[in-house]
């Protein structure tokens with residue numbers, strides 16, 4: 001509907017709106033004031049816990065496996081997916097799935113996260129948007145593996161790391177799905193994951 | 206449209222509920238304060254947000270074109286709609302083309318503004334709101350009463366009853382955990398069955414051609430990742446110039462809205478998944494009009510966090526429905542009359558000018574100043590509510606006659622304290638509604654001056 005487009009744009013262009021400046025968010029005056037933490041990892045863990053998630057620092061994938069085996073949600077899981085080699089005991093193979101609906105009954109998914117943000121306990125995840133994207137939201141329980149060295153202080157540092165050239169989809173995920181729409185009572189597990197554990201892994205995986 | 210005072214009077218009739226509503230929102234406002242206090246550079250952030258939005262509005266046509274170019278390059282199809290009708294036709298056209306009969310939608314005030322649901326339903330399409338609060342009011346065939354917490358006005362007993370009727374939950378069950386679980390099962394089924402997902406847009410990025418949707422429940426993500434058609438609907442003012450600007454807005458949005466450090470999911474969409482389609486509808490619907498107005502342009506900076514309604518003493522006590530506008534509260538009282546001054550002429554008067562909204566607004570909109578400006582505009586347009594017109598006429602007549610002014614004052618001081626209540630607190634006296642009048646001094650200021658200063 002190009003007439004609509006032209007009409008909207010020409011109406012906007014016909015107005016004399018005083019032009020203002022865009023602030024440079026990376027300038028030193030500003031960036032020197034963005035919050036930083038003495039121990040970003042500790043801050044990350046604390047905030048994640050406050051929004052209903054859990055942060056567990058570990059050495060390597062073996063440690064993750066150990067911790068998973070102690071977890072009731074993992075023990076009880078019938079259908080498990082993993083996108084991390086050697087992590088968990090998956091019984092549903094991700095690459096074989098072409099229709100995201102086939103992930104409907106996934107109880108536990110072990111997935112990669114790129115980095116964490118200390119100020120709000122969020123983990124950045126990103127992918128090309130194939131069926132596997134659904135796993136982050138449709139699975140009953142989610143565990144994310146994030147390199148321990150990849151915790152930034154604040155959102156400004158986070159966006160400096162982000163590029164949108166490659167993947168069509170990315171999200172900051174901060175804790176499990178939740179709602180407070182019934183009389184402001186917080187309920188964990190609205191539509192998405194009922195629990196979220198972030199493993200900060202020291203060795204590369 | 207019924208006036209605000211009339212609808213508000215209806216709401217406050219139930220004293221207990223009005224008080225409960227007030228407390229519920231004040232609780233959210235307090236959470237906002239705590240969250241803001243945890244960020245030492247909070248004020249600096251607000252300033253940057255305000256600057257970025259002002260820049261956007263002053264460069265809107267260029268940025269919109271930049272957005273369209275970049276989005277198209279990523280395989281997103283961009284549509285333009287002048288008004289609600291065009292918007293709905295575009296959305297319906299896309300659904301029809303794909304033979305879609307079942308749609309899930311994540312919360313979007315824009316589609317509320319366009320009355321998209323009834324439109325699609327008339328065309329035989331099932332459209333399910335998936336945000337829990339929205340789903341609750343949808344089941345009631347009501348619009349949201351708040352832009353972030355759509356069912357904030359409802360008690361759990363009422364929701365329990367509604368779910369019992371429509372979802373078959375146990376009669377009398379009111380536990381939020383239990384009710385939410387029932388909704389989860391019901392809505393998961395809808396997600397699985399849906400053939401398309403509609404979402405709103407919190408921010409669209411000119412520089413990258415992508416957009417961001419924020420939810421706590423994950424409903425936008427489930428609604429768009431399980432099927433092959435994603436339609437995003439946005440007002441043209443939702444644009445921001447650069448991806449990096451999101452760092453400012455995502456820090457402010459959830460903290461201002463609910464006191465959370467960030468929403469659970471802040472999803473960035475940059476193009477369709479392989480084999481899928483992604484569309485974005487850009488809607489004007491009066492926004493370009495507002496951008497031409499020096500007085501009200503700044504209202505386009507709004508990021509719909511709802512902090513201004515949570516803090517507003519009038520909204521808290523009169524409920525969202527008393528505004529009969531898609532967006533209620535202080536910002537709605539500015540946007541409403543901008544769209545239709547006649548239908549919304551009482552809204553700018555639903556304000557005590559306490560300025561609390563201006564204090565909390567994360568993008569520094571001078572809300573209470575704009576509301577005051579609206580009152581003047583409405584007077585110029587001859588749209589003052591009758592009660593205001595009459596009392597202002599009498600006032601101006603009295604002010605022009607100092608003798609009369611003094612006489613009326615004297616009479617009031619000597620008579621009013623002895624009047625029976627029914628003569629003071631009746632429908633002719635708006636000031637006596639829901640409050641006690643101040644104690645009337647024995648002397649006028651003039652008399653007091655005379656006694657204490659003039660002689661000395």
Ligand code: SF4
Nearest residue numbers: 507508510511513566
């Ligand atoms: S006007 Fe300000 S406080 Fe109110 S909803 Fe918009 S951004 Fe939030």
